[in-house]
Amino acid sequence: MDSLAPAPDSQKDALQRRYGATGVPLSGPWNEVIATMLDHRSVRGYKPDPVPPGTLETMIAAAQSAATSSNMQWTSVIATTDPAKKKVLAEIAGGQKHIEQCPLYLCWVADMNRHVTISAAEQVEFHTMPWLETFMVACIDVALAAQNAVVAAESLGLSTVYIGAMRNDPVRVAELFDLPKQSFVVFGLCVGYAAEKSVGEVKPRLSQAAILHHEKYDNSAAHAERLAHDEEMMRFSARHELQAGTWTQRVLNRLGPLKSMQGRERMRAALAKLGFEIR
Numbered sequence: 001m002d003s004l005a006p007a008p009d010s011q012k013d014a015l016q017r018r019y020g021a022t023g024v025p026l027s028g029p030w031n032e033v034i035a036t037m038l039d040h041r042s043v044r045g046y047k048p049d050p051v052p053p054g055t056l057e058t059m060i061a062a063a064q065s066a067a068t069s070s071n072m073q074w075t076s077v078i079a080t081t082d083p084a085k086k087k088v089l090a091e092i093a094g095g096q097k098h099i100e101q102c103p104l105y106l107c108w109v110a111d112m113n114r115h116v117t118i119s120a121a122e123q124v125e126f127h128t129m130p131w132l133e134t135f136m137v138a139c140i141d142v143a144l145a146a147q148n149a150v151v152a153a154e155s156l157g158l159s160t161v162y163i164g165a166m167r168n169d170p171v172r173v174a175e176l177f178d179l180p181k182q183s184f185v186v187f188g189l190c191v192g193y194a195a196e197k198s199v200g201e202v203k204p205r206l207s208q209a210a211i212l213h214h215e216k217y218d219n220s221a222a223h224a225e226r227l228a229h230d231e232e233m234m235r236f237s238a239r240h241e242l243q244a245g246t247w248t249q250r251v252l253n254r255l256g257p258l259k260s261m262q263g264r265e266r267m268r269a270a271l272a273k274l275g276f277e278i279r
Ligand SMILES: Cc1cc2nc3c(=O)[nH]c(=O)nc-3n(C[C@H](O)[C@H](O)[C@H](O)COP(=O)(O)O)c2cc1C
Pocket: 040, 041, 042, 043, 044, 093, 096, 161, 162, 163, 164, 165, 166, 187, 202, 203
């Protein structure tokens, strides 16, 4: 069989893992790239083994191959393997031990300093810089690049988990890495080989009926689909001893209390400190 065309059974299994037995969508085209993406799961426990030489550079090449808005190339990446730095980062992230455990930690930077430097060198004022739109575009670019790197890593048998908790204290993170003004770590990423007991299952998602609309937005199925997803997540949570049983409970816990922002409600002030003027 063509190496890019895994067995049809694996397609059905992969879709079933992602959506649960009752939510499997219509089967369509399929290949190993898609199979890798559907098999994604965040991993929070790593073996100490380093990633093979050249892996970082391959991941970065994948990242830089993502589309980038107007080809502005806003992304920079700080790679760290330094235990002392990872210890500080884990602390900033509220004690997420996988940051210390993973052999490679990547911080994904919205790097507007690169363009500020061009503005100064070329003596052209960039009137577009201090606007929310430009900041958003930089962050979107960073996310697209990072996700390409994640897919590349996973296709090589590595595991990852994003660490949004870098934004708990963006100023301290910036200081740790000597970031220049107008650059900001959007999130971190643990990379490494999963410890056996940490591989986990594919986490189910809302059905396509809940999120895919044709021609116009239609949320008539939203309630029923949410309840169906709650049931699926309830079973998943029971298997994984997760506190928030249903997806709805998870949403309530995360979006209800302000304290769940863990300092990120001060983002505007932190960004101002980092030299971003966002109008
Ligand atoms: C931008 C972003 C930030 C995240 N931050 C964290 C984090 O700080 N800690 C963590 O354990 N997981 C983090 N995650 C992972 C999500 O919790 C995870 O993707 C989600 O629960 C779905 O699970 P899955 O990735 O295994 O499918 C983050 C994911 C994204 C996309």
